[in-house]
Amino acid sequence: MKGKTRASRGSTASKRTRRARPPRSRPGARSRPPNSAGRLPPYEPQLALLVKEAPSGDGWLHEVKLDGFRIGCALERRGVALLSRRRNDWSAQFPSVIAAAGRLAARTALLDGELAALAPDGRTSLRAMHDGATVAYFVFDLLHLDGDDLTGRPIEERKALLRDLLGARPPAPIRYVQHVVGGGRSFFEQACRHRLEGIVSKAAGSAYRPGARNGTWQKTKCVLRQEFVIGGYERSTVGGLGALWLGTYDREGRLCFAGKAGTGFQRQAGLLLGALAALERAAPPFAQGLPTGFRLRDAIWIEPRLVCEVAFMEWTHHGHIRHASYQGLRPDKEPRDVVREVPGPAPSLPPHLR
Numbered sequence: 001m002k003g004k005t006r007a008s009r010g011s012t013a014s015k016r017t018r019r020a021r022p023p024r025s026r027p028g029a030r031s032r033p034p035n036s037a038g039r040l041p042p043y044e045p046q047l048a049l050l051v052k053e054a055p056s057g058d059g060w061l062h063e064v065k066l067d068g069f070r071i072g073c074a075l076e077r078r079g080v081a082l083l084s085r086r087r088n089d090w091s092a093q094f095p096s097v098i099a100a101a102g103r104l105a106a107r108t109a110l111l112d113g114e115l116a117a118l119a120p121d122g123r124t125s126l127r128a129m130h131d132g133a134t135v136a137y138f139v140f141d142l143l144h145l146d147g148d149d150l151t152g153r154p155i156e157e158r159k160a161l162l163r164d165l166l167g168a169r170p171p172a173p174i175r176y177v178q179h180v181v182g183g184g185r186s187f188f189e190q191a192c193r194h195r196l197e198g199i200v201s202k203a204a205g206s207a208y209r210p211g212a213r214n215g216t217w218q219k220t221k222c223v224l225r226q227e228f229v230i231g232g233y234e235r236s237t238v239g240g241l242g243a244l245w246l247g248t249y250d251r252e253g254r255l256c257f258a259g260k261a262g263t264g265f266q267r268q269a270g271l272l273l274g275a276l277a278a279l280e281r282a283a284p285p286f287a288q289g290l291p292t293g294f295r296l297r298d299a300i301w302i303e304p305r306l307v308c309e310v311a312f313m314e315w316t317h318h319g320h321i322r323h324a325s326y327q328g329l330r331p332d333k334e335p336r337d338v339v340r341e342v343p344g345p346a347p348s349l350p351p352h353l354r
Helices: 095-101 126-130 155-166 184-193 266-277
Strands: 047-050 060-064 069-076 079-084 109-118 135-145 174-176 198-203 213-221 224-235 241-249 255-261 300-312 325-329
Touching (some): 060 155, 060 184, 069 095, 069 135, 079 095, 095 174, 109 126, 126 325, 135 155, 155 174, 184 198, 224 255, 224 266, 241 300, 255 300, 266 300
Parallel strands (some): 047 213, 135 174
Antiparallel strands (some): 060 198, 069 079, 069 109, 109 135, 224 241, 241 255
16 A cells, blocks of 8 residues: 555564563663653553544545554563553463563553454454464554653654664564555555455644544544444354344443344354353343344343444444444453444544644
8 A cells, every 4th residue: 555655564562571671772862860761651542533534635644444452562660561441451361462562672661552363364353363363463653652751742753753662673573553644545445445444544743642532533444343232142043152132332321232243253152152151131231222022032131241343234224233243352342332333524623733
């Protein structure tokens, strides 16, 4: 995929472990005593706003949308940790990422990226991650470095510092996320032709907004796909997993039925059935939208604690999804945060970011 400017590549790791490599000097870096870097702030990732069309013009940096888990990597004197959006520590699950991050030349740093599995065709895949494929840590932002809070600096500067920190050949499995400048609509069309999930567009010159979802980061999707809460399931005619009953929360905090997914989970059916059976309850957790009569007879209700990602063809006028395919569990997502995603027009940006 082509654009006016481009970045480079890299990879990262997991588990809190001791780090010993001394920091290297960076152009323009201020010298500090070894203990001057304080504790890192909490990891609160900025989120992208779903829009109908990719933004046009040269005032945007565009990246491929990755299909994995959003993860922050915290490097401190006491060790390295991988942190999810829910602030859970995922270090133990990804020791190779931890080991690689421990070799970076920084006393303290907070990286933002995504853990994703690589499918045989080179695309990232949440489903492949559940199937045990090779995992890489794709890093696209640097929020804190050796005591300096970088969130207020322009994204171009943060990415330049990140690229310098990772080096020309980042330690595997860390990968630097490339970007192109301008040509958003063409870049999006190419992403869709390559059967990617979509793109993420970031306003040039913009600061990082921890915990915010606003117009300076926008995502455009090639296919309809989002998270759903699992509120029930059905067994197949042979006793296996037949379908998942899915829902999203509305503004009043009610879980609304959104349809069923009956495919995509075959390789994980045994593990899923065990997790679902442990959460069974007598009454449906859905407050509205459920079918009636005989269509409920096969449903087994569960506590709404599991979140999964689902790809589907469309929303019906009844608020249900059609031709849904399960992609994998999302332990990094809080069930109460799962709402129906509706793409809207891009919001107006302040003059200095247009």
